[in-house]
Amino acid sequence: MTAARIDRIIAGMIGYLPLVILALIWEATTRLGLVSPRMLPRFSDVLGAFLDLLQSGELLTNAIASLRRALIGFAIAVCTGTTLGAGMALVPWIRAALDPIVQIFYPLPKSALIPLVLVWFGLGDTSKTFLVFLGCLLPMILSTYNGMRGVDPLLAWSARSLGASRFDVVREIMLPAALPQILTGLRTTIAFMFLLMVSSELVIATNGLGYMIGAFGDQGSYPAMFATILVVTALGFAADRAFLALTDHLLRWRA
Amino acid sequence: MNDGVGIEIERVTHGYTPKRGRPMVALDDISLSIPAHEFHALLGPSGCGKSTLLFLIGGFQKIQQGRIHTAHGDVCAPGPDRGIVFQNFALFPWKTVIENVRYGLEKKGIKGSEAEQTAKHFIDLVHLNGFERSYPAQLSGGMQQRAAIARTLAIDPDILLMDEPFGALDAQTRRIMQEELLAIWRATRKTVVFVTHDVAEAVYLADTISVMSARPGRIKRLVHASFNRSEDTAVFKSPEFTDMVEHVWDMVRDEVDEARRQGH
Numbered sequence: 001m002t003a004a005r006i007d008r009i010i011a012g013m014i015g016y017l018p019l020v021i022l023a024l025i026w027e028a029t030t031r032l033g034l035v036s037p038r039m040l041p042r043f044s045d046v047l048g049a050f051l052d053l054l055q056s057g058e059l060l061t062n063a064i065a066s067l068r069r070a071l072i073g074f075a076i077a078v079c080t081g082t083t084l085g086a087g088m089a090l091v092p093w094i095r096a097a098l099d100p101i102v103q104i105f106y107p108l109p110k111s112a113l114i115p116l117v118l119v120w121f122g123l124g125d126t127s128k129t130f131l132v133f134l135g136c137l138l139p140m141i142l143s144t145y146n147g148m149r150g151v152d153p154l155l156a157w158s159a160r161s162l163g164a165s166r167f168d169v170v171r172e173i174m175l176p177a178a179l180p181q182i183l184t185g186l187r188t189t190i191a192f193m194f195l196l197m198v199s200s201e202l203v204i205a206t207n208g209l210g211y212m213i214g215a216f217g218d219q220g221s222y223p224a225m226f227a228t229i230l231v232v233t234a235l236g237f238a239a240d241r242a243f244l245a246l247t248d249h250l251l252r253w254r255a
Numbered sequence: 256m257n258d259g260v261g262i263e264i265e266r267v268t269h270g271y272t273p274k275r276g277r278p279m280v281a282l283d284d285i286s287l288s289i290p291a292h293e294f295h296a297l298l299g300p301s302g303c304g305k306s307t308l309l310f311l312i313g314g315f316q317k318i319q320q321g322r323i324h325t326a327h328g329d330v331c332a333p334g335p336d337r338g339i340v341f342q343n344f345a346l347f348p349w350k351t352v353i354e355n356v357r358y359g360l361e362k363k364g365i366k367g368s369e370a371e372q373t374a375k376h377f378i379d380l381v382h383l384n385g386f387e388r389s390y391p392a393q394l395s396g397g398m399q400q401r402a403a404i405a406r407t408l409a410i411d412p413d414i415l416l417m418d419e420p421f422g423a424l425d426a427q428t429r430r431i432m433q434e435e436l437l438a439i440w441r442a443t444r445k446t447v448v449f450v451t452h453d454v455a456e457a458v459y460l461a462d463t464i465s466v467m468s469a470r471p472g473r474i475k476r477l478v479h480a481s482f483n484r485s486e487d488t489a490v491f492k493s494p495e496f497t498d499m500v501e502h503v504w505d506m507v508r509d510e511v512d513e514a515r516r517q518g519h
Contacts, residue, residue: 152345154341154343154345155345155347157310157313157339157341157345158341158347158406159347159358160315160332160333161313161314161315161333161334161335161338161339162335162358162362162406162410163334163335163359163362163363163410164358168362176347176349177347177348177349179349251349252390253349253350253351253392254348254392255390255392255393
C-alpha cells in the first residue's frame with residue numbers, strides 16, 4: 001500500500017469521526033443517568049446485544065429473509081419500472097394511459113397500503129415483496145420517463161443518419177443517454193426498498209429484520225431492538241456506498 | 256451514385272405551430288437543384304428556415320408539402336447516404352472518440368479490425384490521432400467537432416449535411432476547420448449542404464450560395480462563388496473575395512433587417 005493511499009483511507013476515516021463522537025455522547029448520557037436506560041439503552045449494551053444476536057445466528061437468518069423478499073420486489077420493480085417509463089417516453093398512448101395514474105399514486109405513502117395488502121396476500125412473503133415492489137415502482141417509472149424524455153433529440157437523429165434503426169436508437173442511444181437520471185432514480189429506489197422492507201415487516205411478518213425490531217420492542221428488549229436498527233442502518237449505508245461506486249464506474253465518461 | 260443528381264428539392268412548403276401562437280410558414284414553396292459534388296451553402300438570417308430545410312433533406316422531419324429526392328430516391332427517413340454534422344456535435348458522450356466513429360461502421364456491418372482500421376483512418380484525417388480513447392467531455396469544442404466529422408465521413412455518405420458546424424467554435428479554430436473541411440471536400444468530392452449565417456464563410460467555402468429570405472423562408476438568389484477552387488489561403492485578402500462578400504452581404508442585409516423586425 002502506498003503512502004498516498006494510506007493517507008486517503010485515514011482522511012476517509014476522519015470524515016466519519018462525528019459518528020464516533022455521537023456514539024460517545026450516547027454512552028456518556030446513559031452512563032451519567034441523564035437519560036433513563038428504559039428510554040435509551042447504553043451504546044455498550046447495544047453492542048453486546050448485537051454480538052449475542054450475531055452469535056445465535058438469529059441476525060443472519062432474519063437478515064437473509066428480509067433481503068430476499070426486498071431484493072425480489074426491488075428487481076421486479078426495476079425491470080417493470082424502466083420498461084413502463086421507457087414506454088411512456090416513447091409511445092404517446094402509453095403516456096396518456098399511465099401519466100394520470102402515476103401522478104395520483106406517486107405522493108401516496110405506500111406504507112398506507114400495508115393493511116390492504118395483508119388482506120390480499122396474507123402473512124406470507126408475497127405481501128412484503130409486493131409492498132417493496134409498489135414502493136420501488138413509481139420512482140423507477142418516473143426517473144426512466146424523465147431521463148428518456150430529456151435526451152437530446154439530435155443524438156437520436158445522429159444515430160439514425162448513421163444507419164441505426166428505431167429500435168437501435170432506443171436501446172443504444174436513448175437508454176444510455178438517460179442512464180444518469182435512471183441511476184439517480186435507482187438510488188432513491190434503494191432507499192424506498194429498505195423503507196418498505198422494514199415497515200411492512202413491522203406490521204405483517206413472522207421473521208425478518210423489521211419483525212425483530214417490532215418483537216424486541218414489544219418484549220422491552222431495547223438493546224437488541226437498537227442493535228437490529230443499527231444493522232438495518234448499516235445495510236442501507238453499505239448498499240448506498242456500493243451503488244455510488246457502481247455509478248462512478250458506469251458514468252466515468254462524464255467530465 | 257448516378258448522373259450528377261445531387262439533391263432535387265421540388266416545391267417544398269413547411270410550417271410549424273409554436274407552443275403558444277399561430278401557425279407559421281417556415282419554408283414557402285422552395286425549389287432548388289443541387290448538382291452532385293457541389294459545395295452548396297444555405298445562407299440567411301436566423302429564423303429563415305435554413306436549418307429546417309437541411310433537416311428535411313436529412314429526413315429527420317416529415318415533408319409536409321412537395322418532395323425531395325436524391326440519387327437514392329425520395330427522401331422519407333434519415334439514412335446513411337446523407338451524413339449530418341450538427342452545430343453542437345451530438346457525439347455520444349458515453350462512447351470514446353473511436354467508439355463514436357465505429358458506431359456507423361458497425362451499423363453497416365463492418366466489424367472487428369476492419370472497423371478499427373477504417374475508424375483510425377478517419378480519426379487521422381481530422382487530426383485527432385492520440386485521442387481515440389478520450390471521451391467527448393475530455394475534448395475541446397473544436398476537437399469534438401473533428402470527431403463528429405470523422406464519425407460522419409466514416410460511413411462514406413454521398414451527401415454531407417452541415418448545420419452551422421463551426422458556429423460554436425472560436426474564430427481561430429473556425430478558420431482552421433474551414434480550411435480542413437475544404438481539403439477533405441476536395442479529396443472526397445461529396446455533395447455538401449452547409450447551413451450558415453456567416454457571409455464570409457459561405458463565400459469562402461461554397462460553389463453556390465442560396466441566399467434565403469427572412470420568414471417565410473424563400474430562396475432569394477443563387478450566387479456562384481467558387482472561391483474554394485483556389486488552394487490559396489490568402490484568398491481572404493484578395494479584392495475579388497472582399498467584393499463578393501460585400502455583394503452577398505448587400506443581399507443578406509435586407510433580410511437581416513426584416514428578421515429583426517420579426518423579433519429574431
